[in-house]
Amino acid sequence: MKSYEEMTKEELLKEKEGLEAEYKKFQQRGLKLDMSRGKPSQEQLDLSMGMMDVLTSGVDLTCDDGTDCRNYGVLDGISEAKQLIGDMIECNPDNIIIYGNSSLNIMYDTISRSMTHGVMGNTPWCKLDKVKFLCPVPGYDRHFAITEYFGIEMINVPMLPTGPDMDMVEDLVSKDEAIKGIWCVPKYSNPQGITYSDETVRRFARLKPAAKDFRIYWDNAYCVHHLYDINQDHLIEILKECKRAGNPDMVYKFCSTSKITFPGSGVAAIATSANNLEDIKKQLKIQTIGHDKVNQLRHVRFFKDIHGITEHMRKHADSLRPKFEMILDTFERELKGLGAGSWYSPKGGYFITYETLDGCAKNVVAKAKKAGVVMTPAGAPFPYGKDPHDSVIRISPSYPSLEDLTTAIDIFVVCVKLASIEKLLGE
Amino acid sequence: MKSYEEMTKEELLKEKEGLEAEYKKFQQRGLKLDMSRGKPSQEQLDLSMGMMDVLTSGVDLTCDDGTDCRNYGVLDGISEAKQLIGDMIECNPDNIIIYGNSSLNIMYDTISRSMTHGVMGNTPWCKLDKVKFLCPVPGYDRHFAITEYFGIEMINVPMLPTGPDMDMVEDLVSKDEAIKGIWCVPKYSNPQGITYSDETVRRFARLKPAAKDFRIYWDNAYCVHHLYDINQDHLIEILKECKRAGNPDMVYKFCSTSKITFPGSGVAAIATSANNLEDIKKQLKIQTIGHDKVNQLRHVRFFKDIHGITEHMRKHADSLRPKFEMILDTFERELKGLGAGSWYSPKGGYFITYETLDGCAKNVVAKAKKAGVVMTPAGAPFPYGKDPHDSVIRISPSYPSLEDLTTAIDIFVVCVKLASIEKLLGE
Numbered sequence: 001m002k003s004y005e006e007m008t009k010e011e012l013l014k015e016k017e018g019l020e021a022e023y024k025k026f027q028q029r030g031l032k033l034d035m036s037r038g039k040p041s042q043e044q045l046d047l048s049m050g051m052m053d054v055l056t057s058g059v060d061l062t063c064d065d066g067t068d069c070r071n072y073g074v075l076d077g078i079s080e081a082k083q084l085i086g087d088m089i090e091c092n093p094d095n096i097i098i099y100g101n102s103s104l105n106i107m108y109d110t111i112s113r114s115m116t117h118g119v120m121g122n123t124p125w126c127k128l129d130k131v132k133f134l135c136p137v138p139g140y141d142r143h144f145a146i147t148e149y150f151g152i153e154m155i156n157v158p159m160l161p162t163g164p165d166m167d168m169v170e171d172l173v174s175k176d177e178a179i180k181g182i183w184c185v186p187k188y189s190n191p192q193g194i195t196y197s198d199e200t201v202r203r204f205a206r207l208k209p210a211a212k213d214f215r216i217y218w219d220n221a222y223c224v225h226h227l228y229d230i231n232q233d234h235l236i237e238i239l240k241e242c243k244r245a246g247n248p249d250m251v252y253k254f255c256s257t258s259k260i261t262f263p264g265s266g267v268a269a270i271a272t273s274a275n276n277l278e279d280i281k282k283q284l285k286i287q288t289i290g291h292d293k294v295n296q297l298r299h300v301r302f303f304k305d306i307h308g309i310t311e312h313m314r315k316h317a318d319s320l321r322p323k324f325e326m327i328l329d330t331f332e333r334e335l336k337g338l339g340a341g342s343w344y345s346p347k348g349g350y351f352i353t354y355e356t357l358d359g360c361a362k363n364v365v366a367k368a369k370k371a372g373v374v375m376t377p378a379g380a381p382f383p384y385g386k387d388p389h390d391s392v393i394r395i396s397p398s399y400p401s402l403e404d405l406t407t408a409i410d411i412f413v414v415c416v417k418l419a420s421i422e423k424l425l426g427e
Numbered sequence: 428m429k430s431y432e433e434m435t436k437e438e439l440l441k442e443k444e445g446l447e448a449e450y451k452k453f454q455q456r457g458l459k460l461d462m463s464r465g466k467p468s469q470e471q472l473d474l475s476m477g478m479m480d481v482l483t484s485g486v487d488l489t490c491d492d493g494t495d496c497r498n499y500g501v502l503d504g505i506s507e508a509k510q511l512i513g514d515m516i517e518c519n520p521d522n523i524i525i526y527g528n529s530s531l532n533i534m535y536d537t538i539s540r541s542m543t544h545g546v547m548g549n550t551p552w553c554k555l556d557k558v559k560f561l562c563p564v565p566g567y568d569r570h571f572a573i574t575e576y577f578g579i580e581m582i583n584v585p586m587l588p589t590g591p592d593m594d595m596v597e598d599l600v601s602k603d604e605a606i607k608g609i610w611c612v613p614k615y616s617n618p619q620g621i622t623y624s625d626e627t628v629r630r631f632a633r634l635k636p637a638a639k640d641f642r643i644y645w646d647n648a649y650c651v652h653h654l655y656d657i658n659q660d661h662l663i664e665i666l667k668e669c670k671r672a673g674n675p676d677m678v679y680k681f682c683s684t685s686k687i688t689f690p691g692s693g694v695a696a697i698a699t700s701a702n703n704l705e706d707i708k709k710q711l712k713i714q715t716i717g718h719d720k721v722n723q724l725r726h727v728r729f730f731k732d733i734h735g736i737t738e739h740m741r742k743h744a745d746s747l748r749p750k751f752e753m754i755l756d757t758f759e760r761e762l763k764g765l766g767a768g769s770w771y772s773p774k775g776g777y778f779i780t781y782e783t784l785d786g787c788a789k790n791v792v793a794k795a796k797k798a799g800v801v802m803t804p805a806g807a808p809f810p811y812g813k814d815p816h817d818s819v820i821r822i823s824p825s826y827p828s829l830e831d832l833t834t835a836i837d838i839f840v841v842c843v844k845l846a847s848i849e850k851l852l853g854e
Contacts, residue, residue: 037499045497049484056483057476070472070689072464100527105715116542116553116577126543126553142716149713150543258716262497265721286576287535289569289685292528292719294692 003339004424016421019414023371026411031372033408038190038350039399040259040316047315048261054301061297069293075284076277081267081296087306089223089255090237091271097280100291103256103268107217108146110252110270113283114180115150119213120249120279125150125180134172134182136164138353138381138392140190143183143219147383154383157182159189163196166203177210181217187235188222191381191394192353193346195233205241207250216242216251222349223255224313227321233347239271248273257299259350260312267299320350323397327352327409334413340420341391352395353381354412360419361390367415373408430766431851443848446841450798453838458799460835465617465777466826467686467743474742475688481728488724496720502711503704508694508723514733516650516682517664518698524707527718530683530695534644535573537679537697540710541607542577546640547676547706552577552607561599561609563591565780565808565819567617570610570646574810581810584609586616590623593630604637608644614662615649618808618821619780620773622660632668634677643669643678649776650682651740654748660774666698675700684726686777687736687743694726747777750824754779754836761840767847768818779822780808781839787846788817794842800835 004012055061061069063078076082077098086093099106118124125131132153135144139159147154155172157164163186173179184204186196196204204216218238226232242250249272257266270280303309328345331354335341341356356364361378368375376394379385395412397405431439482488488496490505503509504525513520526533545551552558559580562571566586574581582599584591590613600606611631613623623631631643645665653659669677676699684693697707730736755772758781762768768783783791788805795802803821806812822839824832 039499042495045495048497052482052484052486052488055479057479059479061479068469068472070475070692072466072685072690101719102715102717108714112539112543116539124553126551142713145713149710258499262721263499264717265497265719283576286569286572288529288532290529290691292692292722294689295719295722 001337003337004420005339009425012421012425016418016425019418019421022414023367023418026371026414029372031407031411033372033400033404034374035396035400035405035408035412036374036376037399038259038396040263041319041399041401043319044316044398045262047312048302051261051298051302055294055298061294063297067293069297072289074293075281075290077269077291078293078296078300080300084300084303084305084309085255085267085269086271088309089220089253089269089271091239091253095239095273095277096269096271097277097284098291098296099268099270101258101264101266101268101295103219103221103254103258104142106254106268106270107143107219109287110217111146111150111152113280114213117283119215120275122213128178130178132176132179134164134169134179135383136182136184137383138191138387138394139183140185140219141380143217144383147183155179156383156388159192159194161194163194163200166200170203170207173207173209173211173214175210179209180211180213181215183217183219185219185221186238187220187233188225188346188349190221190349191351191392192344193349193351194344195235198236201236201238201241205238205245205247205250207247209250214250218251218253220253220255221259224309225259225316225350226313226348227317227324228347229314231347239273243273249275252276260309260316261299261302265295267296320398322402323405324352326402326406327395327397330409330413335416338417338420340416350396350398352397354393354395354416356391356393356416357420357423358389358391360416360423361387361393363419363422364393364412364415367418368412371411371415373411375412428764430764431847432766436852439848439852443845443852446845446848450794450841450845453798453841456799458834458838460799460827460831461801462823462827462832462835462839463801463803464826465686465823467690468746468826468828470746471743471825472689474739475729478688478725478729482721482725488721490724494720496724499716501720502708502717504696504718505720505723505727507727511727511730511732511736512682512694512696513698515736516647516680516698518666518680522666522700522704523696523698524704524711525718525723526695526697528685528691528693528695528722530646530648530681530685531569533681533695533697534570534646536714537644538573538577538579540707541640544710546642547702549640555605557605559603559606561591561596561606562810563609563611564810565618565814565821566610567612567646568807570644571810574610582606583810583815586619586621588621590621590627593627597630597634600634600636600638600641602637606636607638607640608642610644610646612646612648613665614647614660615652615773615776617648617776618778618819619771620776620778621771622662625663628663628665628668632665632672632674632677634674636677641677645678645680647680647682648686651736652686652743652777653740653775654744654751655774656741658774666700670700676702679703687739688726688729692722694723747825749829750832751779753829753833754822754824757836757840762843765844765847767843777823777825779824781820781822781843783818783820783843784847784850785816785818787843787850788814788820790846790849791820791839791842794845795839798838798842800838802839
């Protein structure tokens with residue numbers, strides 16, 4: 001295939017003409033397709049319907065330790081839920097607090113508490129002139145929304161195929177005491193699907209931050225979200241690595257079952273050092289009478305143990321894999337060697353990222369919209385919604401049917417080609 | 428009956444001797460009884476077990492408006508849950524946000540948001556030199572714990588049989604701009620079981636606070652928790668009354684099903700004006716992906732409508748009434764006219780308050796403990812745990828069996844008598 005760069009103006013114009021005809025045909029179909037949100041499909045939700053049957057009026061809702069899950073009590077989660085989540089995220093159950101239904105809410109609470117009460121005895125952030133966060137980009141828009149909401153200055157750190165640019169991270173955190181945290185999605189990252197390399201994790205654990213209250217916000221949202229049985233990414237467990245490196249308190253690890261069972265009706269958790277847990281519990285006992293233990297028990301009874309989760313995630317993979325493969329195959333077939341951008345081939349997670357030529361992302365998303373395909377807004381994966389190169393597009397394959405998704409991706413490819421040619425033609 | 432005041436020293440000493448013998452006998456039984464926590468009993472929890480059967484794998488988890496409760500989406504609660512809770516608290520569903528499992532958590536979030544972001548455009552409280560809250564006393568210790576946690580100065584306001592001393596409330600809020608709120612449990616109050624009179628509610632609605640961001644924190648925790656079918660307290664609906672009085676934004680109303688279905692696995696909500704809701708949602712959309720819709724649906728399907736809740740609360744009343752009546756009968760029989768303190772006779776709620784002679788509450792609680800009866804710590808219903816008269820004791824009748832409770836109250840009565848005599852003898 002001849003790349004667009006190699007084509008003459010005439011060849012490009014001819015190519016464009018063909019693409020415009022194709023685009024018009026799509027437009028005429030009046031489609032309504034949505035690739036914007038990382039929502040599980042109905043097929044995936046159906047996988048967890050058995051969870052609705054494990055607790056009935058005939059079932060004893062008592063924990064192994066005798067706790068009646070129906071009543072008040074237990075601030076940090078029932079022990080069998082800690083065990084299950086601990087196995088899932090490779091942490092000691094003693095290092096875990098089980099929360100409600102949303103890990104995002106835990107992250108919000110963590111920042112909010114740091115604002116009003118500080119971290120382990122350090123000055124509350126609301127008393128400081130300036131608080132900054134490092135934001136590996138592209139990243140998760142809802143992370144950035146939290147730090148923006150609290151007026152925290154966000155500094156972009158480029159993502160490399162190995163994870164965030166650690167030279168930059170090391171340099172910045174060692175110099176600037178105002179930098180209090182970094183947002184990380186270390187496995188099958190949102191949106192690129194990159195897993196941090198062993199070296200990256202080790203360098204994280206060995207950071208020497210100027211701020212005593214610097215914390216790594218390790219959002220392990222996709223820890224068990226593999227697409228393949230064998231061909232999986234592996235991530236070094238950060239808590240142990242931090243402990244080994246003499247930085248035991250430097251990380252908060254977050255997870256949830258939102259994309260395992262039901263989004264919104266899952267179980268979320270934080271894992272961190274004993275010191276951090278003590279600090280958090282001082283707040284937690286004021287904030288709540290405890291989280292939903294019946295739902296914790298429901299999850300435990302449904303999965304039984306980590307093997308139950310593994311089995312369950314295989315079924316999710318069976319549903320997601322054809323969608324991911326279709327997209328990557330289409331890109332390979334239609335876009336490879338064309339010089340119209342690049343993409344990652346994740347082995348898990350929920351997203352595929354397409355990187356257009358500089359300055360083309362907004363155009364592609366707008367074109368797709370006019371042909372009936374809703375994408376995540378260009379810029380969304382960046383702090384303040386500003387993609388400095390206007391080149392990153394997040395694709396969410398999970399929600400549409402394979403058939404709809406195939407059409408949507410066909411349209412997307414045409415939009416990418418058109419926008420690239422328009423750029424090269426200087427239009 | 429001769430009151431202690433009327434007795435000679437010799438008579439008191441003789442009375443004391445008899446009581447000490449009685450007390451010793453109780454001690455020898457090695458009892459372990461708990462009247463400390465407002466926890467529903469197992470019998471009460473069993474009333475809601477049917478809720479575990481309404482959602483099964485064979486049931487469609489779709490809302491009336493087509494929302495799949497299993498997936499992401501819907502920030503402020505499914506519409507049928509808003510309808511149900513709206514009927515329960517006599518508010519328009521449009522004025523409601525359904526949260527997670529804990530109304531305490533909503534109150535905490537409300538204060539926390541006011542600290543970091545202010546109320547409807549006013550200065551964030553963390554930027555002010557001083558923030559104060561009015562605290563009707565005795566009151567709910569967990570309310571006071573939240574304001575204490577945020578360094579908010581708490582000012583005691585005495586509870587009268589009609590509710591908080593409104594002369595004092597009106598005077599304080601109109602003069603002091605630092606006063607940003609007041610904690611209220613307006614119906615079957617915690618711990619006295621007092622319901623605010625019509626005049627009290629009307630005066631609340633007509634407050635002229637110096638602070639624009641002053642809010643009434645109206646914790647309607649016991650709105651449907653009557654003990655009797657006919658003999659019920661009635662409370663004027665505060666949102667409508669505030670609107671009528673030209674103060675539509677002055678109140679946040681909180682409620683939950685914690686003591687209706689399962690504590691910790693219920694549904695909590697806030698009701699307030701459109702302006703306040705808009706203010707809250709700015710935060711909510713940053714804080715969470717939404718609350719547990721499946722559990723909302725579970726509650727709706729279980730109760731069907733407000734009549735289902737009314738029916739259900741009758742069963743709770745049947746379980747609680749004998750306990751309340753036994754305690755009040757015992758007090759009437761053993762303590763009336765004795766000059767050893769006084770008590771309220773609530774028609775609903777979860778608690779009975781006994782007021783000892785000044786300076787006796789701690790002694791009574793300590794004596795009870797040594798005889799195997801755990802009470803709520805004296806002082807707990809006051810800010811900073813300080814009861815200025817050391818006279819208020821909260822009794823929680825719900826959790827123990829009627830049999831255990833009867834023994835516990837017999838012990839309590841002996842402890843009250845002993846402590847009173849000790850005081851009168853100047854010991």
